[in-house]
Amino acid sequence: MMNILNRSITVSKALLIQQKLILILLAFSFTAYSSMTVSQRAGSTDISHLDRGIMLMFQGQTAAGIEELEQAIALGTNQPEAYYYLSMGYSEKELWNGVVDTTDQMLKLLIDDIEALYAKGRAHFNLGQWESASKALKQVVNQDPFHVRAQKTLGKTQIKRQDFAGAIESLTSASELNPASTIIWYNLGMAYLNQREYKTATECFEKAIQLAPSFPQPHYGLGTALLRSGKREDGQKSMAQFQYLQKMTAEHERLSRLTQENSEDITAWSSLAHLSMETQNYPFAVRAFEHCVSLEPKNATHRLGLSRAFMELGLLVPARESLFKAIEIQPDEPILYNTLGSTYAMQGQIQQAIVAFQRAVDLNPSEPYYHLNLGKLHQQMGDQKTAEYHFSAYKELKNVTSGGVPK
Secondary structure, eight states: OOOHHHHHHHHHHHHHHHHHHHHHHHHHHSSSHHHHOOGGGSSOOHHOOOHHHHHHHHHHHHHHHHHHHHHHHHHOOOHHHHHHHHHHHHHHOOOOOHHHHHHHHHHHHHHHHHHHHHHHHHHHHTEEEEEEEHHHHHHHHHTTOOHHHHHHHHHHHHHTTOOOOHHHHHHHHHHHHHHTTTTHHHHHHHHHHTTTTTHHHHHHHHHHHHHHOOOOOHHHHHHHHHHTTOOHHHHHHHHHHHOOOOOHHHHHHHHHHHHHHHHTTTHHHHHHHHHHHHHTTTTHHHHHHHHHHHHHOOOHHHHHHHHHHHHTTHHHHHHHHHHHHHHHTTTHHHHHHHHHHHHHTTTHHHHHHHHHHHHHHOOOTHHHHHHHHHHHHHTTOOOOHHHHHHHHHHHHHHHHHOOOOOO
Protein backbone atom coordinates (compact mmCIF):
# COMPACT_ATOMS: atom_id res chain seq x y z
CA MET A 1 0.00 0.00 0.00
CA MET A 2 2.83 2.38 0.88
CA ASN A 3 4.53 1.72 -2.49
CA ILE A 4 1.32 2.60 -4.33
CA LEU A 5 0.97 5.76 -2.23
CA ASN A 6 4.56 6.79 -2.95
CA ARG A 7 4.07 6.23 -6.67
CA SER A 8 0.85 8.29 -6.58
CA ILE A 9 2.67 11.14 -4.84
CA THR A 10 5.45 11.03 -7.44
CA VAL A 11 2.90 11.06 -10.28
CA SER A 12 1.15 14.02 -8.66
CA LYS A 13 4.44 15.93 -8.46
CA ALA A 14 5.17 15.18 -12.10
CA LEU A 15 1.67 16.35 -13.09
CA LEU A 16 2.16 19.62 -11.23
CA ILE A 17 5.40 20.23 -13.12
CA GLN A 18 3.73 19.32 -16.42
CA GLN A 19 0.81 21.66 -15.66
CA LYS A 20 3.23 24.49 -14.98
CA LEU A 21 4.98 23.78 -18.29
CA ILE A 22 1.63 23.91 -20.14
CA LEU A 23 0.85 27.27 -18.53
CA ILE A 24 4.28 28.53 -19.56
CA LEU A 25 3.75 27.37 -23.15
CA LEU A 26 0.34 29.07 -23.30
CA ALA A 27 1.80 32.25 -21.89
CA PHE A 28 4.65 32.29 -24.39
CA SER A 29 2.19 32.02 -27.28
CA PHE A 30 1.17 35.64 -26.72
CA THR A 31 3.36 38.26 -28.34
CA ALA A 32 2.67 40.75 -25.57
CA TYR A 33 4.05 38.33 -23.00
CA SER A 34 7.24 37.67 -24.91
CA SER A 35 7.86 41.39 -25.37
CA MET A 36 7.55 42.26 -21.68
CA THR A 37 10.59 43.31 -19.74
CA VAL A 38 11.57 41.46 -16.59
CA SER A 39 10.26 44.25 -14.39
CA GLN A 40 6.86 44.02 -16.06
CA ARG A 41 6.49 40.32 -15.30
CA ALA A 42 4.31 39.27 -12.42
CA GLY A 43 6.41 37.84 -9.62
CA SER A 44 10.14 38.02 -9.06
CA THR A 45 13.05 38.12 -11.52
CA ASP A 46 14.06 34.52 -10.86
CA ILE A 47 10.62 33.27 -12.03
CA SER A 48 11.23 34.89 -15.42
CA HIS A 49 14.50 33.01 -15.85
CA LEU A 50 12.84 29.82 -14.63
CA ASP A 51 10.02 30.07 -17.20
CA ARG A 52 12.39 30.87 -20.03
CA GLY A 53 14.72 28.05 -19.00
CA ILE A 54 11.93 25.48 -19.03
CA MET A 55 10.69 26.80 -22.37
CA LEU A 56 14.15 26.54 -23.92
CA MET A 57 14.58 23.01 -22.59
CA PHE A 58 11.25 22.06 -24.12
CA GLN A 59 12.39 23.51 -27.46
CA GLY A 60 15.57 21.43 -27.37
CA GLN A 61 17.86 24.41 -26.73
CA THR A 62 19.56 22.70 -23.84
CA ALA A 63 22.62 24.94 -23.41
CA ALA A 64 20.53 28.12 -23.36
CA GLY A 65 18.01 26.48 -21.05
CA ILE A 66 20.75 25.50 -18.61
CA GLU A 67 22.03 29.08 -18.56
CA GLU A 68 18.58 30.50 -17.74
CA LEU A 69 17.90 27.90 -15.04
CA GLU A 70 21.30 28.46 -13.43
CA GLN A 71 20.56 32.18 -13.35
CA ALA A 72 17.15 31.57 -11.78
CA ILE A 73 18.76 29.51 -9.03
CA ALA A 74 21.52 32.09 -8.52
CA LEU A 75 18.81 34.74 -8.04
CA GLY A 76 17.27 32.67 -5.28
CA THR A 77 14.48 30.56 -6.72
CA ASN A 78 13.65 27.59 -4.55
CA GLN A 79 11.21 25.79 -6.83
CA PRO A 80 11.70 22.05 -7.44
CA GLU A 81 11.14 22.31 -11.20
CA ALA A 82 14.20 24.55 -11.53
CA TYR A 83 16.41 21.73 -10.24
CA TYR A 84 14.36 19.09 -12.08
CA TYR A 85 14.86 20.62 -15.52
CA LEU A 86 18.42 21.68 -14.76
CA SER A 87 19.30 18.08 -13.87
CA MET A 88 17.72 16.97 -17.14
CA GLY A 89 19.87 19.47 -19.03
CA TYR A 90 23.03 18.40 -17.25
CA SER A 91 22.17 14.76 -17.95
CA GLU A 92 21.71 15.44 -21.67
CA LYS A 93 25.11 17.16 -21.73
CA GLU A 94 26.60 14.34 -19.61
CA LEU A 95 27.59 16.77 -16.87
CA TRP A 96 27.16 14.15 -14.19
CA ASN A 97 28.60 16.12 -11.25
CA GLY A 98 26.06 18.80 -12.02
CA VAL A 99 23.28 16.19 -11.96
CA VAL A 100 24.41 15.03 -8.51
CA ASP A 101 24.42 18.59 -7.16
CA THR A 102 21.00 19.52 -8.57
CA THR A 103 19.32 16.31 -7.45
CA ASP A 104 20.75 16.80 -3.96
CA GLN A 105 19.09 20.23 -3.88
CA MET A 106 15.85 18.82 -5.26
CA LEU A 107 15.81 16.11 -2.60
CA LYS A 108 15.99 18.80 0.09
CA LEU A 109 12.72 20.19 -1.29
CA LEU A 110 11.07 16.87 -2.20
CA ILE A 111 12.40 14.33 0.28
CA ASP A 112 12.80 10.82 -1.17
CA ASP A 113 11.46 11.89 -4.59
CA ILE A 114 11.83 8.78 -6.75
CA GLU A 115 12.86 10.44 -10.01
CA ALA A 116 15.40 12.67 -8.27
CA LEU A 117 16.89 9.62 -6.54
CA TYR A 118 17.01 7.72 -9.83
CA ALA A 119 18.70 10.62 -11.63
CA LYS A 120 21.22 10.86 -8.80
CA GLY A 121 21.94 7.13 -8.88
CA ARG A 122 22.37 7.16 -12.66
CA ALA A 123 24.76 10.12 -12.40
CA HIS A 124 26.86 8.33 -9.77
CA PHE A 125 26.92 5.27 -12.04
CA ASN A 126 28.23 7.31 -14.96
CA LEU A 127 30.88 8.81 -12.67
CA GLY A 128 32.02 5.32 -11.66
CA GLN A 129 30.91 5.88 -8.09
CA TRP A 130 29.40 2.46 -7.56
CA GLU A 131 28.73 2.67 -3.82
CA SER A 132 26.84 5.97 -4.08
CA ALA A 133 24.97 4.76 -7.16
CA SER A 134 23.92 1.58 -5.41
CA LYS A 135 22.69 3.48 -2.35
CA ALA A 136 20.49 5.87 -4.35
CA LEU A 137 19.12 3.19 -6.66
CA LYS A 138 18.25 0.87 -3.78
CA GLN A 139 16.23 3.69 -2.26
CA VAL A 140 14.28 3.90 -5.51
CA VAL A 141 13.49 0.18 -5.81
CA ASN A 142 12.63 -0.02 -2.11
CA GLN A 143 10.00 2.67 -2.67
CA ASP A 144 8.92 1.39 -6.07
CA PRO A 145 9.85 -2.19 -7.04
CA PHE A 146 8.23 -1.56 -10.45
CA HIS A 147 10.78 1.12 -11.41
CA VAL A 148 12.38 -0.87 -14.24
CA ARG A 149 15.07 1.73 -15.08
CA ALA A 150 16.27 1.71 -11.48
CA GLN A 151 16.25 -2.11 -11.34
CA LYS A 152 18.29 -2.24 -14.56
CA THR A 153 20.84 0.38 -13.50
CA LEU A 154 21.12 -1.16 -10.03
CA GLY A 155 21.87 -4.52 -11.65
CA LYS A 156 24.59 -2.96 -13.81
CA THR A 157 26.02 -1.26 -10.71
CA GLN A 158 26.07 -4.55 -8.82
CA ILE A 159 27.98 -6.17 -11.68
CA LYS A 160 30.58 -3.40 -11.41
CA ARG A 161 30.80 -4.10 -7.67
CA GLN A 162 31.08 -7.85 -8.42
CA ASP A 163 27.89 -8.49 -6.49
CA PHE A 164 26.69 -10.96 -9.11
CA ALA A 165 24.02 -12.58 -6.96
CA GLY A 166 22.51 -9.16 -6.27
CA ALA A 167 22.75 -8.28 -9.96
CA ILE A 168 20.86 -11.44 -10.90
CA GLU A 169 18.08 -10.54 -8.47
CA SER A 170 17.80 -6.94 -9.75
CA LEU A 171 18.08 -7.79 -13.44
CA THR A 172 15.65 -10.71 -13.17
CA SER A 173 13.10 -8.26 -11.74
CA ALA A 174 13.90 -5.84 -14.56
CA SER A 175 13.48 -8.59 -17.19
CA GLU A 176 10.05 -9.46 -15.78
CA LEU A 177 9.00 -5.81 -16.01
CA ASN A 178 10.49 -5.28 -19.48
CA PRO A 179 11.14 -8.59 -21.26
CA ALA A 180 11.81 -6.78 -24.57
CA SER A 181 14.98 -5.02 -23.36
CA THR A 182 18.16 -6.25 -25.03
CA ILE A 183 20.35 -4.45 -22.49
CA ILE A 184 18.65 -6.15 -19.54
CA TRP A 185 19.07 -9.65 -21.00
CA TYR A 186 22.69 -8.94 -21.94
CA ASN A 187 23.59 -7.75 -18.44
CA LEU A 188 21.70 -10.62 -16.84
CA GLY A 189 23.73 -12.96 -19.03
CA MET A 190 26.94 -11.31 -17.86
CA ALA A 191 25.90 -11.75 -14.22
CA TYR A 192 25.24 -15.46 -14.76
CA LEU A 193 28.47 -15.77 -16.77
CA ASN A 194 30.46 -14.43 -13.82
CA GLN A 195 28.66 -16.92 -11.58
CA ARG A 196 29.79 -19.68 -13.96
CA GLU A 197 26.19 -20.60 -14.70
CA TYR A 198 26.92 -21.00 -18.39
CA LYS A 199 23.67 -22.63 -19.48
CA THR A 200 21.51 -19.85 -18.06
CA ALA A 201 23.96 -17.22 -19.33
CA THR A 202 23.67 -18.73 -22.82
CA GLU A 203 19.88 -18.50 -22.67
CA CYS A 204 20.05 -14.83 -21.64
CA PHE A 205 22.49 -13.91 -24.41
CA GLU A 206 20.37 -15.75 -26.99
CA LYS A 207 17.32 -13.73 -25.91
CA ALA A 208 19.32 -10.51 -26.24
CA ILE A 209 20.45 -11.52 -29.74
CA GLN A 210 16.92 -12.45 -30.74
CA LEU A 211 15.77 -8.95 -29.74
CA ALA A 212 18.67 -7.09 -31.40
CA PRO A 213 20.72 -9.27 -33.78
CA SER A 214 23.05 -6.42 -34.77
CA PHE A 215 24.07 -5.51 -31.18
CA PRO A 216 27.66 -6.85 -30.91
CA GLN A 217 28.11 -7.40 -27.15
CA PRO A 218 25.64 -10.28 -26.63
CA HIS A 219 27.47 -12.25 -29.34
CA TYR A 220 30.69 -11.85 -27.35
CA GLY A 221 28.94 -12.97 -24.16
CA LEU A 222 27.40 -15.93 -25.94
CA GLY A 223 30.74 -16.91 -27.46
CA THR A 224 32.40 -16.76 -24.05
CA ALA A 225 29.67 -18.86 -22.42
CA LEU A 226 29.81 -21.47 -25.19
CA LEU A 227 33.61 -21.69 -25.12
CA ARG A 228 33.63 -22.12 -21.35
CA SER A 229 30.96 -24.82 -21.75
CA GLY A 230 33.28 -26.73 -24.07
CA LYS A 231 31.28 -25.91 -27.22
CA ARG A 232 34.27 -24.65 -29.13
CA GLU A 233 32.90 -24.54 -32.68
CA ASP A 234 29.70 -22.69 -31.71
CA GLY A 235 31.68 -20.36 -29.48
CA GLN A 236 34.09 -19.46 -32.27
CA LYS A 237 31.17 -18.71 -34.60
CA SER A 238 29.69 -16.31 -32.04
CA MET A 239 33.05 -14.63 -31.56
CA ALA A 240 33.43 -14.23 -35.33
CA GLN A 241 29.97 -12.66 -35.49
CA PHE A 242 30.92 -10.31 -32.65
CA GLN A 243 34.03 -9.16 -34.52
CA TYR A 244 32.04 -8.68 -37.73
CA LEU A 245 29.36 -6.61 -35.99
CA GLN A 246 32.01 -4.50 -34.25
CA LYS A 247 33.44 -3.59 -37.66
CA MET A 248 29.95 -2.83 -38.96
CA THR A 249 29.24 -0.66 -35.93
CA ALA A 250 32.48 1.28 -36.46
CA GLU A 251 31.63 1.75 -40.13
CA HIS A 252 28.11 2.88 -39.19
CA GLU A 253 29.57 5.49 -36.85
CA ARG A 254 32.02 6.68 -39.55
CA LEU A 255 29.26 7.08 -42.13
CA SER A 256 26.99 8.78 -39.57
CA ARG A 257 29.70 11.36 -38.90
CA LEU A 258 30.00 12.02 -42.64
CA THR A 259 26.24 12.58 -42.96
CA GLN A 260 26.30 14.93 -39.97
CA GLU A 261 29.18 16.91 -41.48
CA ASN A 262 27.41 17.10 -44.84
CA SER A 263 23.70 16.27 -44.92
CA GLU A 264 23.81 16.17 -48.75
CA ASP A 265 26.57 13.54 -49.04
CA ILE A 266 24.56 11.03 -51.07
CA THR A 267 27.38 8.47 -51.16
CA ALA A 268 27.56 8.39 -47.35
CA TRP A 269 23.77 8.26 -46.98
CA SER A 270 23.43 5.44 -49.52
CA SER A 271 26.23 3.44 -47.90
CA LEU A 272 24.67 4.01 -44.50
CA ALA A 273 21.28 2.81 -45.75
CA HIS A 274 22.70 -0.40 -47.26
CA LEU A 275 24.83 -1.05 -44.17
CA SER A 276 21.73 -0.70 -42.00
CA MET A 277 19.98 -3.30 -44.14
CA GLU A 278 22.96 -5.64 -43.78
CA THR A 279 22.95 -5.30 -40.00
CA GLN A 280 19.13 -5.62 -39.90
CA ASN A 281 18.62 -2.13 -38.51
CA TYR A 282 15.55 -1.67 -40.70
CA PRO A 283 13.99 1.40 -39.02
CA PHE A 284 17.24 3.32 -39.53
CA ALA A 285 17.48 1.97 -43.08
CA VAL A 286 14.06 3.45 -43.82
CA ARG A 287 15.17 6.87 -42.58
CA ALA A 288 18.43 6.69 -44.53
CA PHE A 289 16.76 5.62 -47.80
CA GLU A 290 14.11 8.31 -47.35
CA HIS A 291 16.90 10.87 -47.09
CA CYS A 292 18.50 9.42 -50.23
CA VAL A 293 15.17 9.79 -52.04
CA SER A 294 14.87 13.40 -50.89
CA LEU A 295 18.34 14.12 -52.32
CA GLU A 296 17.83 12.15 -55.54
CA PRO A 297 14.07 11.73 -56.16
CA LYS A 298 14.63 10.34 -59.69
CA ASN A 299 16.87 7.48 -58.49
CA ALA A 300 14.94 4.21 -58.71
CA THR A 301 17.61 2.31 -56.75
CA HIS A 302 16.99 4.41 -53.64
CA ARG A 303 13.25 3.76 -53.90
CA LEU A 304 13.88 0.02 -54.34
CA GLY A 305 16.03 0.02 -51.20
CA LEU A 306 13.33 1.92 -49.32
CA SER A 307 10.72 -0.63 -50.40
CA ARG A 308 12.87 -3.52 -49.17
CA ALA A 309 13.37 -1.83 -45.80
CA PHE A 310 9.60 -1.37 -45.50
CA MET A 311 9.08 -5.03 -46.42
CA GLU A 312 11.42 -6.19 -43.68
CA LEU A 313 9.27 -4.23 -41.23
CA GLY A 314 6.10 -5.77 -42.64
CA LEU A 315 4.95 -2.40 -44.04
CA LEU A 316 3.80 -3.66 -47.43
CA VAL A 317 1.60 -0.73 -48.49
CA PRO A 318 4.38 1.91 -48.27
CA ALA A 319 6.72 -0.65 -49.85
CA ARG A 320 4.44 -0.87 -52.89
CA GLU A 321 4.04 2.90 -53.06
CA SER A 322 7.82 3.23 -53.23
CA LEU A 323 7.98 0.56 -55.95
CA PHE A 324 5.27 2.22 -58.05
CA LYS A 325 7.29 5.44 -58.03
CA ALA A 326 10.46 3.51 -58.91
CA ILE A 327 8.65 1.85 -61.84
CA GLU A 328 7.58 5.28 -63.11
CA ILE A 329 11.27 6.17 -63.22
CA GLN A 330 12.49 2.85 -64.68
CA PRO A 331 9.52 1.03 -66.24
CA ASP A 332 11.72 -1.67 -67.82
CA GLU A 333 13.66 -2.72 -64.72
CA PRO A 334 12.71 -6.37 -63.92
CA ILE A 335 13.83 -6.41 -60.29
CA LEU A 336 11.23 -3.76 -59.49
CA TYR A 337 8.42 -6.01 -60.73
CA ASN A 338 9.87 -9.05 -58.94
CA THR A 339 9.94 -7.11 -55.67
CA LEU A 340 6.43 -5.80 -56.33
CA GLY A 341 5.27 -9.38 -56.86
CA SER A 342 6.77 -10.32 -53.51
CA THR A 343 4.74 -7.63 -51.71
CA TYR A 344 1.53 -9.01 -53.25
CA ALA A 345 2.48 -12.62 -52.48
CA MET A 346 3.18 -11.72 -48.85
CA GLN A 347 -0.41 -10.50 -48.54
CA GLY A 348 -1.91 -13.48 -50.36
CA GLN A 349 -2.84 -11.43 -53.43
CA ILE A 350 -1.79 -14.20 -55.79
CA GLN A 351 -3.22 -12.92 -59.08
CA GLN A 352 -1.54 -9.52 -58.69
CA ALA A 353 1.70 -11.26 -57.71
CA ILE A 354 1.57 -13.49 -60.82
CA VAL A 355 1.12 -10.45 -63.08
CA ALA A 356 4.12 -8.70 -61.48
CA PHE A 357 6.37 -11.81 -61.55
CA GLN A 358 5.39 -12.49 -65.19
CA ARG A 359 6.41 -8.95 -66.10
CA ALA A 360 9.80 -9.57 -64.47
CA VAL A 361 10.23 -12.78 -66.47
CA ASP A 362 9.21 -11.02 -69.70
CA LEU A 363 11.83 -8.33 -69.14
CA ASN A 364 14.58 -10.77 -68.13
CA PRO A 365 13.79 -14.40 -69.01
CA SER A 366 17.35 -15.52 -68.15
CA GLU A 367 17.03 -14.80 -64.42
CA PRO A 368 16.32 -18.15 -62.70
CA TYR A 369 14.76 -16.79 -59.52
CA TYR A 370 12.03 -14.95 -61.43
CA HIS A 371 10.93 -18.30 -62.87
CA LEU A 372 11.09 -19.92 -59.43
CA ASN A 373 8.81 -17.28 -57.91
CA LEU A 374 6.34 -17.58 -60.77
CA GLY A 375 6.40 -21.37 -60.65
CA LYS A 376 5.57 -21.43 -56.93
CA LEU A 377 2.53 -19.22 -57.43
CA HIS A 378 1.19 -21.20 -60.38
CA GLN A 379 1.62 -24.35 -58.30
CA GLN A 380 -0.29 -22.71 -55.47
CA MET A 381 -3.09 -21.87 -57.94
CA GLY A 382 -3.23 -25.50 -59.11
CA ASP A 383 -1.74 -24.82 -62.56
CA GLN A 384 0.84 -27.61 -62.37
CA LYS A 385 1.71 -27.51 -66.08
CA THR A 386 2.74 -23.84 -66.04
CA ALA A 387 4.45 -24.36 -62.69
CA GLU A 388 6.56 -27.23 -64.09
CA TYR A 389 7.56 -25.10 -67.06
CA HIS A 390 8.95 -22.39 -64.80
CA PHE A 391 10.56 -24.89 -62.40
CA SER A 392 12.36 -26.49 -65.36
CA ALA A 393 13.49 -23.07 -66.57
CA TYR A 394 14.74 -22.29 -63.08
CA LYS A 395 16.79 -25.50 -62.85
CA GLU A 396 18.28 -25.07 -66.32
CA LEU A 397 19.18 -21.42 -65.81
CA LYS A 398 20.48 -22.10 -62.29
CA ASN A 399 23.03 -24.51 -63.69
CA VAL A 400 24.11 -21.98 -66.31
CA THR A 401 24.38 -19.02 -63.94
CA SER A 402 25.92 -20.96 -61.01
CA GLY A 403 23.14 -19.87 -58.71
CA GLY A 404 23.54 -16.11 -58.97
CA VAL A 405 21.12 -14.06 -56.90
CA PRO A 406 19.08 -11.52 -58.89
CA LYS A 407 20.42 -8.02 -58.88
